[in-house]
Amino acid sequence: MPTMKAAVVGEVNAPWVLQDVPMPEARSHQVLVKIHACGVCYTDALLAQGVLSLRPFPMVLGHEGVGEVVAVGEGVTSRVVGDRVGLPITQRPCGRCAFCRERHPDSFVTANNCVAPVLTGVNVDGGQAEYIAVDAEGTVLLPDGLSYESAAPTVCAGYTVWAALRRADAKPGARVAVLGIGGVGHLGIQFAKAAGYHVIAMTRSPDKHELARRLGADDVVSDGAGLKAAGGADVLLHTAPTHGPAVDALKGLRPWGKLVLMGISAEATFPLPALAVTSHAFEIVGSAHNGPEYLAEALRMVARGQVTPMIEIFPKERVGEAYERLLTGRLRFRAVVTY
Template identity: 35%
Template sequence: MTASMRVVQAQVAGKPFVLADVPVPDPGPGKVRVKVHACGVCAGDEIPRNGFLGTQLPRVPGHEIAGVVDALGDGVDMWNVGDRVGVGWFGGSDLTCDYCRRGDFLNCVDRKIVGSTYDGGYAQYMVAPQDAVARMPEGLDFPEAAPMMCAGVTAFNALRRSHAGPGDLIAIHGFGGLGHLAVQFARAMGFRTVAISRGRVKQELARRLGADEFVDSTATDPGDALHAMGGAVAILDTVSLGGLQSALVNGLKPNGQLLVLEGLDPIHVTGHNLVQPQLSISGRYAGHARDSEETLNFAVLRNIRPIIETYPLDRAEEAFENLSQANLRSVLLPQ
């Protein structure tokens, strides 16, 4: 008799998630099966929930996965049963296209998205290609590690690949589930860090996590505030609203960067405002499995941890609805 497992599925686009029982999947050639101990809930789970990006429903969401290798498919030579691992947004690449041959795996023409291209971590078990799996260091428990597989690696990669160096002024716009991790990474990298948020409710926490300065965006224009501080070398925007992103450009110093993570609204800025001080607006997102490993290792080295709230698998809908709750990363515990 085939063993079964509990999963949460997006079954109808735009409708609530549904708890279901399905067969435990077998790993095919080149793939590993992961016993999921924790899976973060992310705004990116809107993609399978709504059937975006060609997602075929039903689909099991979840791309912030932490667990243990449970079984190996034929030809797997990178992993052993019992390895502690994570699986993030990056779901594997073809390894043969021009981008992959240059090492630019995130732009693979046939890249996969975990929880969209194939079933993700709102489940007791999931299967992923071996190149999509990241090794997890000791020192992180599974619920702490899970949000690092998307929110963590996104913040870490954007900051370390910016033009900023130790002592430079950088700003984190938005102090929520991703922003509270970005402030911690920025502090650990040696930046002079400014947290920008609506109101002052989060000011004490922002400073406790490493912010040197705090800007209340309801009391002052954040671009003007940063300009008065001498300008930021980089601004990491986690709010993803075009009007707010546009206003931040004024807060950059010459040669500064606005690092944008998402957003459907147009960003309005004149060529003159970009050219005169040689500013740039750059898109950033997630990272591949090696990036995730480096994020996890750095988090252990510098004691960076997400603020989390945990839920059992059968409360996945509630966890998803609570995504807007301040400073929390919701994490499902499927086992």
């Protein structure tokens, strides 16, 4: 049986180890993708640490894979050999449950409501490997000219923040605050600026102030009081890993403002100041990718150079180091592994 290299997580809290595993084949309605790059996401860490437990170990993670179609299975008409594709997390829904019968667009809402979804790198093996076989409809075509290295983090992190901004549905000229200047937040600043908003970056790290301005922030503040003094925000994009700073940031949210929660945190609850939410008519909005059209938009914006992911590139032989740097917070800002 042919083999390939893949990053295998053997057990809870184990390191990622590059080793030989069986090479998959494209079955009916699947394509075989030669992975060129795959991003490392914080959700990968939650899976590797057992915080999210959706299948047994060992496992191959990775839901930010991008590459080239090298074979197509029976019945595939939407993809051909040579297509450059990305592999978002929601590969396909079951198509039969009550939720699926309502015919919603595939998104992370589908992943959490379909009774048996196939989730790339979550409940089936993912893109931290040289090859992956996936449902053809679980791929997205990459724009011409977009590098695999820049496409990889856009498939999840860029998708997440752009879909959140679109879900906020802010008016032209609105003031958008981005809380947290990390793997998602540094993209949030750029997407919000590219969309024409007044952007306020929120960070407690003084060393990130100048970077936030280079990324496009019009103002940089450290907390809710600073946000209010700067004129407040109509939309607050919460990209920080913990919820405390977002609760504080509500002090600077303008009346009828929207707080948008995205991504996955290890903190299960969000403590809201009930009086402030009620008296200012705040909206608390959940955002979960929200449909593949937003991923296509995000990829086009990156391809046009309006948004540039800040990445550190690791060859597959250093995949364990990429994961370790994620855990220790030493990335600026996304790790991308090449295969």
